[in-house]
Amino acid sequence: xxxxxxxxxxxxxDFLPGERSAMPSKVLEVENLGVILEGEQVLxxxxxxxxxxxxxxIVGPNGSGKTTLLRALLGLLPCQxxxxxxxxxxxxxxxxxxxxxxxxxxxxxxxFLLKSGRLxxxxxxxxxxxPHELELMGLPLSVLDRPLGSLSSGQLQRLMVSxxxxxxxxxxxxxxPTAAVDVGFSDxxxxxxxxxxxxxxxxxxxxxxxxxxxxxxASQVLxxxxxxxxxxxxxxxxxxxxxxxxxxxxxxxxxxxxxxHLGEGSPGEER
Amino acid sequence: MASLPIAQLCIAAVIGAASGAIGSFxxxxxxxxxxxxxxxxxxxxxxxxxxxxxxxxxGVITVLLAAAAIIWWLEARSRLPVDALVGLLFTASLAxxxxxxxxxxxxxxxxxxxPALSPLAFGATVGAASLSLLLTFWLARPFLFAIVSEDLAxxxxxxxxxxxxLLVIFSVVVALGIKLVGTLLMGALTIIPAAxxxxxxxxxxQYMITAAVLGATIxxxxxxxxxxxxxxPGPVVILLGVGVFALSLPAVGLKRPxx
Numbered sequence: 216x217x218x219x220x221x222x223x224x225x226x227x228x229d230f231l232p233g234e235r236s237a238m239p240s241k242v243l244e245v246e247n248l249g250v251i252l253e254g255e256q257v258l259x260x261x262x263x264x265x266x267x268x269x270x271x272x273i274v275g276p277n278g279s280g281k282t283t284l285l286r287a288l289l290g291l292l293p294c295q296x297x298x299x300x301x302x303x304x305x306x307x308x309x310x311x312x313x314x315x316x317x318x319x320x321x322x323x324x325x326x327f328l329l330k331s332g333r334l335x336x337x338x339x340x341x342x343x344x345x346p347h348e349l350e351l352m353g354l355p356l357s358v359l360d361r362p363l364g365s366l367s368s369g370q371l372q373r374l375m376v377s378x379x380x381x382x383x384x385x386x387x388x389x390x391x392p393t394a395a396v397d398v399g400f401s402d403x404x405x406x407x408x409x410x411x412x413x414x415x416x417x418x419x420x421x422x423x424x425x426x427x428x429x430x431x432x433a434s435q436v437l438x439x440x441x442x443x444x445x446x447x448x449x450x451x452x453x454x455x456x457x458x459x460x461x462x463x464x465x466x467x468x469x470x471x472x473x474x475x476h477l478g479e480g481s482p483g484e485e486r
Numbered sequence: 487m488a489s490l491p492i493a494q495l496c497i498a499a500v501i502g503a504a505s506g507a508i509g510s511f512x513x514x515x516x517x518x519x520x521x522x523x524x525x526x527x528x529x530x531x532x533x534x535x536x537x538x539x540x541x542x543x544x545g546v547i548t549v550l551l552a553a554a555a556i557i558w559w560l561e562a563r564s565r566l567p568v569d570a571l572v573g574l575l576f577t578a579s580l581a582x583x584x585x586x587x588x589x590x591x592x593x594x595x596x597x598x599x600x601p602a603l604s605p606l607a608f609g610a611t612v613g614a615a616s617l618s619l620l621l622t623f624w625l626a627r628p629f630l631f632a633i634v635s636e637d638l639a640x641x642x643x644x645x646x647x648x649x650x651x652l653l654v655i656f657s658v659v660v661a662l663g664i665k666l667v668g669t670l671l672m673g674a675l676t677i678i679p680a681a682x683x684x685x686x687x688x689x690x691x692q693y694m695i696t697a698a699v700l701g702a703t704i705x706x707x708x709x710x711x712x713x714x715x716x717x718x719p720g721p722v723v724i725l726l727g728v729g730v731f732a733l734s735l736p737a738v739g740l741k742r743p744x745x
Contacts, residue, residue, distance in 0.1 A: 291637055308641050319514065320684055320693035321634065329634065330642065334627040334691065362688050363634075 242267045242301050242386060242418045243288070249295035250280070250287050257283050261296070261443045265435070268416040270408060272423050272433035272449070276462050279440040281422045282311055285390055288420070304386055307379030311390035311422070313371065317364040323374065324359045330382055344381070351407065352377040353400060369396050376404060380411070387411070389421040393428075401425075405432050426453065491713055493608055498705035498719075500615035501666050502675070504659045506701025507622040509676030510683060510694050511652055514633045520557060520569055522673030523576035525660050527553045529583020529669055532595045536587065541607075542595070546664055549579075550657035558650045583669075598668030598720035611662060618659050619698065625651065630690055666705065667720035678727035679704065685734040704730065 241264050248261040258280045265271050273281045287294045289308055300306075315321070324345065328334050331341045346356050352373040358366060366374060373396060379387060387408075393401040405428065411417035423429050429436055429449055436452045438444040438461050445452045445461070512521045528546040535545025557572055587595055603611065622629075628648040631639040656676070663672045683696035708723030 286637070289637075289641055291640055306641060308638065310635070310637060313635065315634065318684060319634070320687045320690055321630070322689040325690045326634070329627060329631045332627070334630070335623070360688070 240267045240301075241265065242304065243420075244299050245288070245297070247296035248284075248287060248298060250283055250292055251295075252283065252292070257441065258287070258294075258439075259442050261439075263437055263443065263446055265418060265420065267418050268412045269434040270412065270419045270421065270432050271435045271437060272421055272429040273437045273439055274423065274426065274429055274453075274461070275439035275444070281439050282390055284439060285388055285420070285422060289388065300386075305382065305384040306386045306388060307382070307384035309372075309375045309379045309387075309389045309392055311394065313375055315364045315371075317362075319362065319364045321363045322360055323363055323366070326363050326374075327378060327381060330378065348377045348381050349374075353403060369400070372396050373400060380407075383415060384417070386418045386420065389419070391422055391424065393423075393425070401428070408432065426458075429453070490710055493603065494709050494713070494719075495706055497603075497608070497611055497615070498666060498709040498723075499702045500612050500619065501659070501663050502679070502701035502703070502705025502723075503698040504615045504619040504622070504701070505663055505672075505676045505705075506679035506683070506697035506699070507619050507694060508652070508656050508659050509678075509701070510680040510697040511622070511629050511633065512656060512676055513680040513684065514630075515652075517569075518673075518677045520572050521656065521660075521676055523573050524550065524553050524557070524657070525664070525669050525672040526580035526583070527576050528661065528664055528672075529587065529595060530579050532591070532664075532669075533583055533586035536591060543661060543665070547658065547661040550661050551654060554650070554653035554657045558646075558653055561649070562646065580669075594668070595664075596668050596670045597718050598664065598666050598671065611665070614658060615662050618655050618662075621655055623694065623698075626690070626694060666709075667723050671720045671724045674724045674727070675701070675705070678724065678731060682727070682731045682734045685731075685738045700727075700730065 243265040245264065246262050248258060249256065250258040261284065273284060275281050283292065285308075286292045288298060289306065290298075324342070325334065327341075327345055328337055331338050345359060349356060349358065354370060354373050354377065358370065358374070363371075363374075372392070372394070376389070376392060379389075392404050396404075408417075408419050409432070412419065421433075430453060433449050435447065436449045437446050438452065438457065440461060445457050509521070512518065527549050531545035531547075531549035532542040533545070534549075535542040553576065556575070560571060583595070584592065625648065628639070628644040629652050631642060631644045632646075632649055659676065660672050663675055666672075667675050679697045679701035680693075682700055683693050687693035687696055704727045705723055708726050709719045711717075711726075712719035712722045
């Protein structure tokens with residue numbers, strides 16, 4: 216299976232988009248970003264940039280403003296400073312929590328049709344494409360006719376990833392993509408991310424609590440705790456001292472060679 | 487048995503269908519009570535129109551559009567308890583309306599009655615209701631998108647303007663429907679068909695179509711029954727709807743597989 220091959224190439228972290236263009240192009244530039252929510256300065260003084268066809272991971276303790284940062288980048292929050300995306304770039308977003316009331320009369324197919332732009336006379340090519348997308352996420356085809364509110368939380372999370380990717384956006388933004396799913400799916404998602412980067416030059420931005428994942432997959436790390444604490448390649452940035460500073464004395468510990476971590480807290484709630 | 491009033495049945499059909507269609511979104515937005523309160527705002531509008539001797543419709547549509555704008559503005563400020571505020575504001579207008587409308591007109595305003603319509607007014611009413619119905623179906627995707635997730639809708643280029651548009655269509659339908667069932671019951675005419683349809687539907691397209699068809703059917707049946715027995719159509723329409731809702735309840739357990 217192609218995804219397995221990609222998984223094998225995950226060590227190829229130094230992959231550069233240079234195969235496509237001579238210079239690695241910047242997809243996003245952020246300067247002095249600040250966000251005030253209900254009178255409280257939640258984020259301040261954040262500057263970084265993101266290159267095309269890369270994975271950027273945002274890490275930080277609970278309540279540090281990671282989700283707020285994503286929402287600001289998506290244009291969902293008023294903010295200070297400058298956020299400049301490549302003009303007209305398409306984006307897919309998988310929110311951390313997505314719940315629908317069980318009584319919502321909306322089938323999974325119709326949920327996808329919201330994205331296609333046509334609800335009443337669906338684009339047949341789009342409909343034909345859906346089984347493939349579901350298969351990729353390990354969802355049975357039978358979910359297409361089921362009400363969205365009847366899916367389990369794990370199925371819904373897989374579906375949200377699939378939904379975000381269905382229109383092949385140039386940028387994918389994930390807020391804890393693997394919080395509610397089992398380990399097998401977590402691997403699947405990261406295999407797919409690498410495949411997207413190689414095949415489509417997709418740029419990925421994600422929040423993760425799993426430092427192993429960050430260590431293995433990310434080309435750039437942004438440590439957030441109300442402001443930017445550190446940034447750079449995970450091997451340089453995620454030092455024991457830096458992690459202690461970011462998460463406090465107890466909490467996260469990363470062992471680069473053994474690939475396991477101790478004292479993992481529950482991901483918990485984000486603001 | 488008197489012959490059935492064809493013009494009234496036509497009006498009942500299109501207004502019923504339009505109410506069912508737009509009501510399907512009002513119900514999903516959990517604005518059922520807000521919608522009810524909005525229809526009460528119509529009363530002061532009727533009072534003013536009667537005082538200036540213009541068609542009550544114009545008074546109603548003016549105040550309803552203002553109400554729609556107020557709700558839209560309040561919704562953007564999510565910290566405010568919108569339903570409570572809207573409920574207070576608009577039941578106050580019900581009280582004002584009852585005090586200001588002449589006693590001879592009050593029953594008609596509250597519970598609806600068919601005035602004799604000129605051909606022009608008939609055409610305008612049917613036309614406006616049909617247009618509202620078509621627009622609701624045409625804009626179903628953005629309306630629905632914003633209900634499913636405001637964030638994802640914004641990223642999908644569906645802005646808040648659509649929410650205002652939804653409330654405007656709702657206001658127009660309520661203003662038209664007040665002639666049919668009156669201000670007290672108009673909120674119910676928008677909610678009942680949608681509530682029944684939700685019990686019967688798994689998907690959105692089925693839900694909207696069912697709501698529109700039920701709205702039309704209940705309204706036609708109510709107006710016909712009212713004409714045969716010479717009673718007020720409004721209460722008959724609503725009671726019929728509630729009856730069908732009760733019949734639809736057993737379907738809920740069958741339709742929805744457990745989570």
